[in-house]
Amino acid sequence: MADSGSKTQSPHIALFPSSGMGHLTPFLRLAATLSNQNFHVTVITFHPTVSFTESKILSSFFSAFPQITSKEFHLLPFDPSTVNSKDPFFLQFEAIRRSAPLLSPLFSSLSPPLSALITDITLASSFLPITSNLHLPNYILFTSSAKMLAFLTYYPSLIDTITNTTEIGDEIKIPGLSTIPKSLIPPLLLDLTKLFTTQFIENGRKIIESNGVLINTFNTLEPESLKALNEGKVIKGLPPVIPIGPLVPCDFEKGSPLLWLDDQPEGSVVYVSFGSRTAMSREQIRELGVGLVKSGCRFVWVVKDSKVDTEDEEDLEVVLGNGLVEEVKKKGIVMKGWIDQEEVLSHQAVSGFVSHCGWNSVSEAAWHGVSMLAWPQHGDQMINADVVRKSGLGMWVESWVGGNLVKGEEIGEKIKELMEDEGLRLKAAHLRDEARKAVDVGGSSEVGLLKLRKDLEPAM
Numbered sequence: 011m012a013d014s015g016s017k018t019q020s021p022h023i024a025l026f027p028s029s030g031m032g033h034l035t036p037f038l039r040l041a042a043t044l045s046n047q048n049f050h051v052t053v054i055t056f057h058p059t060v061s062f063t064e065s066k067i068l069s070s071f072f073s074a075f076p077q078i079t080s081k082e083f084h085l086l087p088f089d090p091s092t093v094n095s096k097d098p099f100f101l102q103f104e105a106i107r108r109s110a111p112l113l114s115p116l117f118s119s120l121s122p123p124l125s126a127l128i129t130d131i132t133l134a135s136s137f138l139p140i141t142s143n144l145h146l147p148n149y150i151l152f153t154s155s156a157k158m159l160a161f162l163t164y165y166p167s168l169i170d171t172i173t174n175t176t177e178i179g180d181e182i183k184i185p186g187l188s189t190i191p192k193s194l195i196p197p198l199l200l201d202l203t204k205l206f207t208t209q210f211i212e213n214g215r216k217i218i219e220s221n222g223v224l225i226n227t228f229n230t231l232e233p234e235s236l237k238a239l240n241e242g243k244v245i246k247g248l249p250p251v252i253p254i255g256p257l258v259p260c261d262f263e264k265g266s267p268l269l270w271l272d273d274q275p276e277g278s279v280v281y282v283s284f285g286s287r288t289a290m291s292r293e294q295i296r297e298l299g300v301g302l303v304k305s306g307c308r309f310v311w312v313v314k315d316s317k318v319d320t321e322d323e324e325d326l327e328v329v330l331g332n333g334l335v336e337e338v339k340k341k342g343i344v345m346k347g348w349i350d351q352e353e354v355l356s357h358q359a360v361s362g363f364v365s366h367c368g369w370n371s372v373s374e375a376a377w378h379g380v381s382m383l384a385w386p387q388h389g390d391q392m393i394n395a396d397v398v399r400k401s402g403l404g405m406w407v408e409s410w411v412g413g414n415l416v417k418g419e420e421i422g423e424k425i426k427e428l429m430e431d432e433g434l435r436l437k438a439a440h441l442r443d444e445a446r447k448a449v450d451v452g453g454s455s456e457v458g459l460l461k462l463r464k465d466l467e468p469a470m
């Protein structure tokens with residue numbers, strides 16, 4: 011895009027990501043985009059990160075972008091035993107939220123003075139009162155789907171009308187959206203005593219006080235939700251919801267290449283991954299292995315055995331059993347740890363993606379036009395899977411939700427179906443074209459970021 015002026019005249023934006031790769035990655039991609047557009051950018055981080063992968067990506071990010079200022083935020087001491095959660099990522103959200111009183115001195119130490127802050131949604135309700143006091147514009151980056159954003163903004167009003175979540179009917183009707191079955195709601199949110207639920211409801215209430223909500227989606231992927239949100243149907247008073255997606259993977263994320271892919275025929279490989287923090291039961295992992303073998307397809311399979319990478323130590327032979335490891339290696343690549351997902355999804359050999367539907371994975375599949383077999387496990391993944399199905403990006407076997415063991419036979423059949431479905435491939439290819447248009451000159455993402463610049467420039 012056109013050069014928007016010299017750096018000294020450019021708005022200074024600080025970005026404050028939260029914990030977990032699903033939150034950090036889109037922030038770093040946005041920071042890279044803003045820096046490339048000549049914004050003055052500061053990225054605020056905290057240490058230690060929950061996972062090793064987060065600290066690794068941060069160091070390659072700052073090496074790749076020496077022009078971006080790195081600022082460390084020191085967290086206040088926090089006793090996790092005082093809250094109702096054992097999830098290390100959610101506990102980290104809380105530790106950051108409770109350290110919000112330290113934000114003012116941090117912001118005033120930045121030079122040139124800040125034009126705006128971009129805050130992760132998980133931190134919104136604790137940061138907004140502070141930035142409001144400072145008269146500092148505060149935009150939220152929403153890292154999940156627009157459908158999930160609609161749910162977030164609607165849920166507090168639903169909660170206000172009931173005394174117990176058991177009173178929620180089988181379907182929920184968010185104004186402006188088609189009905190959502192109760193089974194798609196993140197199960198955790200039905201327990202109002204949980205830390206995550208408290209944070210979610212507070213963030214949902216406060217988001218209307220932000221200056222705008224930047225969201226990693228685009229119109230062709232989520233027309234209904236974006237329209238309902240921006241027409242004020244879901245909730246009155248919501249600031250503009252600005253689709254800036256898809257946020258495009260960057261070079262600093264690159265890992266070592268998977269040469270095996272180069273030897274596979276075009277469109278013959280299915281990629282199987284459940285993201286950075288979703289581990290299935292050992293029993294389910296083994297059935298998935300059996301399913302992959304039965305599908306007869308070539309595959310790349312990333313096995314995750316525990317939520318946090320620093321604890322994922324068990325050998326593949328132990329997780330899968332020796333016999334299965336031998337069997338799967340005849341037809342595919344199976345590995346533990348981290349893979350460069352961008353490299354896999356962008357490879358011409360890959361045409362299918364069995365995914366948990368973390369929103370970044372959905373967005374990356376759309377970017378490359380790779381059809382998905384949605385297999386959501388928990389959290390926002392079911393609502394995202396619904397988007398995958400409705401947009402034509404993929405298929406979803408809804409009966410697999412709920413934690414009952416899905417047998418290898420059935421998994422194998424569905425994977426085969428995914429890889430043979432020409433109609434689905436065409437729809438995914440269409441979404442890829444639309445995704446490319448969204449980030450191109452005059453596309454929705456570019457227009458959204460120009461709007462952000464325009465909003466901030468008069469304040470300078």
Ligand code: UDP
Nearest residue numbers: 031032285286287348349351368369370371
């Ligand atoms: N990812 C990757 N390699 C892996 C696992 C994940 O590159 O082995 C990346 C993936 O491309 C995505 C992010 O990590 O950008 C995961 O985010 P997502 O929202 O898909 O799921 P989460 O991990 O938050 O559940």
Ligand code: G50
Nearest residue numbers: 131132154158196209210213389390
């Ligand atoms: C994880 C999860 C449940 C869940 C979500 C997860 C989201 C994402 C957006 O990422 O909905 C979001 C997270 C926290 C919050 C507000 C919005 O306070 O297990 O719903």
